Amino acid sequence: MRGARTRRNYPGACSTSRRNGVYNGGKIVKENIFDTLLSRPSLFLNKEILHHSHRPTIMPHREKEIERIAFNLVEALNGQIPSNMILYGVTGAGKTAVTLHVTNLLKEKGEQMRRDITPVMVNCRQIDTQYRVLSNIGNSLLEDHEIDEIPFTGWPTDRVFKELIKRMDARKGVFVIVLDEIDHLVRKAGDDLLYNLTNINSFLKDSRACVIGISNDLKFTEFLDPRVRSRLGQQDLLFAPYDAEQLKDILRKRASVAIAPDVVSEGVIALCSAFAAQEHGDARCALDLLRVSTEKAEQLGDKKVEQHHVRMAQHQIEADQIEPVIAALPTQQKLVLASVLLNERNGLKNIQTGQLYDVYDQACSYLNIPSLTQRRISGIIANLDMLGLITARTISRGRYGRSKEINSCIPQNVETQQILTNADENMATVFNNRYRQQRPL
Ligand SMILES: Nc1ncnc2c1ncn2[C@@H]1O[C@H](COP(=O)(O)OP(=O)(O)O)[C@@H](O)[C@H]1O
Ligand SMILES: [Mg+2]
Structure with missing residues (x-):
């Protein structure tokens, strides 16, 4: 059984001593930490299967969507032009995976039937200008021996477009x-690309093309010129979010090939699915939870994944998501967040705006930078609240008017001070200084 194997059988592995060193021909050899780690049995059969990059060929609960896309694309095998399509749905609804699966099958069938069919997929989050998308498609059509690449930049866009048509x-x-x-x-860049690509058949002589647009935003067609909208949206297909039951089926299937037998119970699958279903039915989130939970169990030397590993995994994923948000805050926002933490470090809860401002003002003077007005700080407080880093509740203080009660709400396992200091070394000065505290009103 592959899952139960221990990775001990390689030259040089030393497993005889549990202590720090082993005696070896008169020398004390320090045990290498990797030996201990490698000798642990893995709970995974194939961890890659749970990664985002893995493309499954069996996709439960997407049979109808697969059929709808295939029903349109079969026209290419019949020598016709398939309709353009828009596929919508929340992230993690399987749009990319389904499309790749169907276009791979189409290519395979095309090769069997000796038809020239070329699927090309571009991710417009990474390749995000008209120029780059057109040049990327154009360059993907070069044969291995051809070296005439369209340059990364520098040509007028219509020259790139003409070159693409020539190559197609x-x-x-x-x-x-x-x-x-x-x-x-x-x-980011408007709909010129879609305008040009959905009109490409009027320029092509010896080839034909259809366009499939995939969008995570359900309202994206509102950004389109009506002509582009009608040309692209010849067929619309909505990928509904998965519910908890569907996520369970997806996880069970993937777990059966990725994780050793009897390691993951039905309760763990159900919990991962329930968390991900709350989070708009995102299959990616469910798979991440299952993978990280299993890693947690493995790190702790446990033989089975239990529900508490799932909770630990959820905390870690949450922390991993929050860290870049904190690190990317502009300086003034970092200072306001630091001022909340400094107040809390002094035992204060429900911090009032005035107390926060007082510490913030002192922090600015330690850094020799001008402080912003209270009014601007209110805007920053609202922004930090929106990002989920603090909660700011408005309270009425009778004739003293209204104030805010501010508390941080970053999970405890997130080292906020460390993240702020790593991102901006000046923050160390802020945290290492002493502060006069204002008394609450
Ligand atoms: N029905 C399904 N069966 C198996 N895995 C799925 C299914 N739907 C989504 N996934 C997996 O979930 C992850 C996210 O899917 P993806 O296609 O990237 O979503 P989207 O493009 O809609 O954001 C991928 O790893 C994908 O393999
Ligand atoms: Mg996608």
Whole structure:
């Protein structure tokens, strides 16, 4: 059984001593930490199967969507042009995975039937200008021996477009151009790319193309010119979020090949699914939870994944998501957040705006930077509240008017002070100084 194997059988592994060193021909050899780690049995059979990059070929609860896309794309095998499509749905609804699965099958069938069919997929979050998308598609059509790359930048866009058309005509056949996360590009750069690509058949002579746009934003067509909207949206397909029961089926299937038998109970699958279902039915989130829970159990030397590992995993994932948010705060926002922490470090709860401002003002003077007005600080407080780093509740103090009660709400396992200091070394000065505290009113 692969899962139960121990990784001990390699030259040089020393497992005889549990202490720090082993006696070896008169020398004390320090035990290498990796020996201990490698000799532990793994709970995973194949961890990669739980990673985002893995592309499953069996996708429960997406049979209808697979069929709808295939029903349209079969036209390419019949020598016709498939309709353009828009696929919508929340993140983690399986849009990318389903599309890749169907286009791979289409390519395979095309090769069997000796039809020229070329699917091309571009992620428009990473490749996010019209120029780059067109040049990327154009360069992906080069044969291995051709070296005439369209440059990364520098040509006029219509020259790139003409070159793309030339290359498509040279290849012939039907192209399925998939623009993944297209909402991102449209919001950033407008809909010129879609305008041009959905009109490409009027320029092509010896080939044909259809466009599939994938969007995480359900309202994305509102950003489109009505002509582009009607040309692209010849067929719309909505990927509904998964519910907890569906997520359970997805996890069970993936767990059965990724994790050793009897390691994950039905209760653990149910808990991961329930958490992910609360989080808008995101399959990616469910898979992450299952993977990190199993890693936690493995780190602790446990033989089974239990529900408390899932809770630990959830905390860790939450912390991993929050860290970049804190690190990327602009300086003034970092200072306001630090002022909340400094007040709390002094035992204060329900911090009032005036108390916060007082510490913030002192912190600015330690750094020799001008402090912002109270009014601007109120805006920053609202922003930190929106990011989920603090809670700011408005309270009425009778004739003294209204104030805010501020508390941090960053999970305890997040080392906020450390993150702030790593991101900006001046923050060390802020945290290492002493502060006069204002008394609450
Ligand atoms: N029905 C399903 N069966 C198995 N895995 C799925 C299913 N739906 C989504 N996944 C997995 O969940 C993750 C997110 O899916 P993805 O296609 O990237 O979502 P989207 O593109 O809608 O954001 C991927 O790892 C994918 O393999
Ligand atoms: Mg996607």
